[in-house]
Amino acid sequence: MAEERELDLNRETVRFIIDKAHEFHVKEAVTIPEESLSPSDDWAMQVLADHGDDPSFQELHSTINDLEPDQQVLLVALMWVGRGDFTLDEWDDALERAKDAWNTRTAEYLIGTPLVADYLAEGLEQFPNAED
Numbered sequence: 541m542a543e544e545r546e547l548d549l550n551r552e553t554v555r556f557i558i559d560k561a562h563e564f565h566v567k568e569a570v571t572i573p574e575e576s577l578s579p580s581d582d583w584a585m586q587v588l589a590d591h592g593d594d595p596s597f598q599e600l601h602s603t604i605n606d607l608e609p610d611q612q613v614l615l616v617a618l619m620w621v622g623r624g625d626f627t628l629d630e631w632d633d634a635l636e637r638a639k640d641a642w643n644t645r646t647a648e649y650l651i652g653t654p655l656v657a658d659y660l661a662e663g664l665e666q667f668p669n670a671e672d
Contacts, residue, residue: 545631547667549614553603554664557615560600561650561657597651604647612646613638619656622663 604612617634620626626634650656 545628545667547614547618547664549611549618551664551669553607554615554618554660557600557603557650558657558660558664560596560603561660564596564600564651565654565657600651601647604650609642613642615650615660616641616646618663619650619653619659620663621666622659622661623655628666 604615607615613635616638617626617631620634620638621628621631626637653659
């Protein structure tokens, strides 16, 4: 039997981020390509810069930026689990990789990930709900 894991991240904050990401990504003008055209392209930053004055973007960006770095690491690892890059059994590996990759542009990385809201929701569903 797999080890039961707990998510040390406020679920309400994650749900808020999911809601804001859905709200931002469904806007007609927001188009985030699935992949960059070349490894040197900073396409996510370019696309997101076009939306810097959008209230949904600003709220989502500031919510993620206001998290402590360790909480941002958890959020990235959660997104990776939801996306299928890691299984819940590989949670420690996901955390280690997210910790190694952490930088001050975590908000941009997450917001620039297509389907980030769906991935976070899927990742959240994989953790037992301590409130149940």
